[in-house]
Amino acid sequence: MLTLRIILLSLLIASSTVLHVMPLFAVALIKALLPSKRLRLACNTLLTGIAESWIAVNSRLWDRYTRTPVTVREEATLVRDGHYLVLANHQSWVDIVVLQKVFNRRIPFMRFFLKSQLFWVPLLGLAWWALDFPFMSRHTPKQIAKRPELAGRDIEATRRACEKFREIPVSIMNFVEGTRFTAAKHAKQGEPYRHLLKPKSGGVAFVLDAMGEGLDAILDVTIAYPGGSPTLLDLLADRIPEVRVRVRQREIPEHILRGDYQNDRAFRAQFQQWMNGLWQEKDADMAALLAGGKDDRATQAST
Incomplete structure (x- = not known):
């Protein structure tokens, strides 16, 4: 019974993910092609609305199928x-x-700073990219010691992301x-x-x-x-x-x-x-x- 429950919930979450990520990706591609900054900002509102709908579905599943307050x-x-x-x-x-x-x-x-490897997570990576989540390289001290120029890359990525965030x-x-x-x-x-x-x-x-x-x-x-x-x-x-x-x-x-x-x-x-x-x-x-x-x-x- 527990296994069936987990499979059912996983399928519901996966279905919701697919139904939300596909339009997210489509709107993000349209946004990338638009020449007008004003139109691109308008796309952000639509992207955010889709993402909030996705989260709301997940929250309803929490309320419906768990007793966790x-x-x-x-x-x-x-x-x-x-x-x-x-x-x-x-x-x-x-x-x-x-x-x-x-x-x-x-x-x-809410937007998170993510490890660059997470871009390759099926579906979710595309969703995070579409929603302008910043991807960070997170270089190790050993890597930075060998290549000091790596130290500033994450800082620059943070600055680029925050420049976008100022507008929305x-x-x-x-x-x-x-x-x-x-x-x-x-x-x-x-x-x-x-x-x-x-x-x-x-x-x-x-x-x-x-x-x-x-x-x-x-x-x-x-x-x-x-x-x-x-x-x-x-x-x-x-x-x-x-x-x-x-x-x-x-x-x-x-x-x-x-x-x-x-x-x-x-x-x-x-x-x-x-x-x-x-x-x-x-x-x-x-x-x-x-x-x-x-x-x-x-x-x-x-x-």
Whole structure:
């Protein structure tokens, strides 16, 4: 019975993916051929509408075929036509589904910085390309040591992406830890966080530098799974007892927008100190979410 359930849900998700990716790709090709910038921007609205419909279908499948509640404590005023930087902790691929369920059609469509290899994922790679998701090379320190010119390529890719994002409502998503949390990775890092890995400040700094005052606010999102970190298979099998989320809206400090992270060592240290402060608060939020307890301000996420 469980196997049949997983097969059925997988087929429904795959069917929805095909039905949405094909028109996405068609509109993206038309957009690429249009000579007018105004018409190309109009295509962005259509592309976003298709993507939001895709997410809404997935969220309805979550509600219909699982008993997993998503409880959200929200301290933010959300608008659909703004520009946000969304920062979140990362434990599972389920995080992305949770973020989409919580924010779909409530803030501008979220775009992620993706590894360049993900472009070749069947159907999804085309969808991400059509939606202007930035693809990053993510060179290793060893590769950069051999070829120093590689160090600046991701920075330049970030700048190009952010130039596009200035022209449209957008939410730029960043998993600041750079990788999914595991007990082994946490043990290797040691202190100072109980429930998180250390934040990597570079990507956040480059987005803030490229977008400047074009960003309205930061949405600081903490995702907790009281039953343990799940897999996508756990979601399909209805094995996630609960998801708890806290959303804090944060203003961007003026001094954070006025420095050179790459070349100014003092500013880089100041920026990292600011990020570490955010992460200390997030670690406390994680502890509170995992501990549970009734909170009258918490609500159930709806599609």
